[in-house]
Amino acid sequence: MSDDPTKGVLPAPTLRRIFLTVLPSIMVPMFLAVMDQTIVAAALPAIAAELGDPERVSWIVVSYLMAATIAAPVYGRLGDSYGRRRLMFVALAMFIVASLLCAVSISTEMLVAGRVLQGLGGGGLMTLSQALIGETIPPRERGRFQGYLAGIVVSASTFGPVAGGFLTQYYGWRSIFLVSAPLGLLALFLTLRLPARAGSGHPGRFDAGGLVLLIAFIAPLLVALEQMQKADPSALPRALALTVLSVISLLCLIWREKRAAVPLLPIALLRQPSVWRADALAACHGAALVSLTTFIPIYLRVVRGASPSESGLLLLPLTVGVGLGSILTGRLVSRTGYTAIFPSLGLLGATMTMVLVAYGAPYLTVTQLALALSACALFMGTTMGVVQVTVQSEAGHDMLGAAAASVQLSRSIGAGLGAAIVGAVLFMALRSQGAAVTDLFGHLLQEGPSALDMLPAAERGAVLLSVADGFRAAFLTIAAFAGLGMVFAWTIPLRRI
Secondary structure (H helix, E strand, O other): OOOOOOOOOOOOOOHHHHHHHHHHHHHHHHHHHHHHHHOOHHHHHHHHHHHOOHHHOOHHHHHHHHHHHHHHHHHHHHHHHHOHHHHHHHHHHHHHHHHHHHHOOOOHHHHHHHHHHHHHHHHHHHHHHHHHHHHHOOHHHHHHHHHHHHHHHHHHHHHHHHHHHHHHHHHOOOHHHHOHHHHHHHHHHHHOOOOOOOOOOOOOOOOHHHHHHHHHHHHHHHHHHHHHHOOOHHHHHHHHHHHHHHHHHHHHHHHHHHHOOOOOOOHHHHOOHHHHHHHHHHHHHHHHHHHHHHHHHHHHHHOOOOOHHHHHHHOHHHHHHHHHHHHHHHHHHHHHOEOOHHHHHHHHHHHHHHHHHHHHHHHOOHHHHHHHHHHHHHHHOOOHHHHHHHHHHHHOHHHHHHHHHHHHHHHHHHHHHHHHHHHHHHHHHHHOOOHHHHHHHHHHHHHHHHHHOOOOHHHHHHHHHHHHHHHHHHHHHHHHHHHHHHHHHHOOOOOEO
16 A cells, blocks of 8 residues: 555646636636726717717716626625636626627617626626636736736727727627627636636625625716716716715725625725735726826827827837736746835836826827837836735635725726826816817817817917816826825835745
8 A cells, every 4th residue: 555645646737737728718708808898988979879868878888887896896705605717607608698788789778788787797707817816826926927917907908999999980889799709608618627616705695785885885986986077067066975975885884894794895804904005006006097098098189189090009008018017027026026016116117207298298209108108007017916916915715706806896996086086187277278278178089180270370379288288287197196006005014925
């Protein structure tokens, strides 16, 4: 009888095998979920023209974001309890069915309902992908794989509007939803390659009260942010009332989660200094990066006269920069074990670069501006992989889903709040120049520089200078988000894994 203790034990998978089997199974669902947040933007005019209800068309975007944000902690908790691979199948099936429902919609209401269902699936894809990295990758190597995943997230965010515009122009707006179905089926097949692991939480117990309060917190907050982004003074009282309702719901949610046996949001985990600082860093990073990718195309259109396709191409250096920064940072984390030092220095560089862009943009050529943005993006790429590695290291295996969900929730709220604040700053700066400048800004956004053809040369230059001043304030606000994130990064106690 052999005494060899290793007999019958399967060898641990090599990193190469993990890279070839696990990473594609995680990357495709993540790409799908993030792409569907942005792919609809370019199709909104065509959707409004066919289905009508142009005043409700923004809900096609907001409903997905709202559902995905609410779903993130739900999938995190259920994945911990019942197994993350099993929940990935549920999320993918929901996503595919919802995509087909959106494609055959005959009214705006039906399309919004489909987008809600799609968001409920997409939120699971994002959260479970992050948690599966922690479940299947050794701790020291997670930084490398989180870097790959962060690159996919940013690439999908920028690819979405470009692909949406192309598909809508040549194949109609319904094609942007139909293309998700075969990609979803591919993701289902790839998920079969993931190792099946049982859940380790508390099956059969779910915090339904916490879910109701989470919805009461997220839904009014996102609607309020959507109202504030319109920069319409008449919408301010409604936005304030929704914000108050959201704050009250948040306070009730915190009170509830402290007393729940199996909380939807584990307050004990969120209280840990490294975790709440990492989540705050994710919120600041989301605010800066999403605001940058939202307002740079507007700047290029209004001030530089770029066409939508040209703006999309000029965003590519931004995408490449974030992806490259994420991959390089991930490899450095895996090689050295150091974590928080990279976003600490990276966000310092991003802050300085955005200040340079804010004051130097009028004097930079398009090529120089693209290079400056790619440098900023490279610095920004140091953050999200480190955030996930930090939170997952502190959470432990049993709470990987809850940890990933806390990051996703923080980033979504930060992104919405950041875009609303930057938009408000931009329009307040424009209004300070007079109502005429604000009106001309709308025409510039729709028609490009030709909207100024009727003005005298001197007045035309004054208008463009006023608009450029407004964008300077917006870019400085983005720099402030990056600077605040840098402060959180410097104060994270966990510096090495």
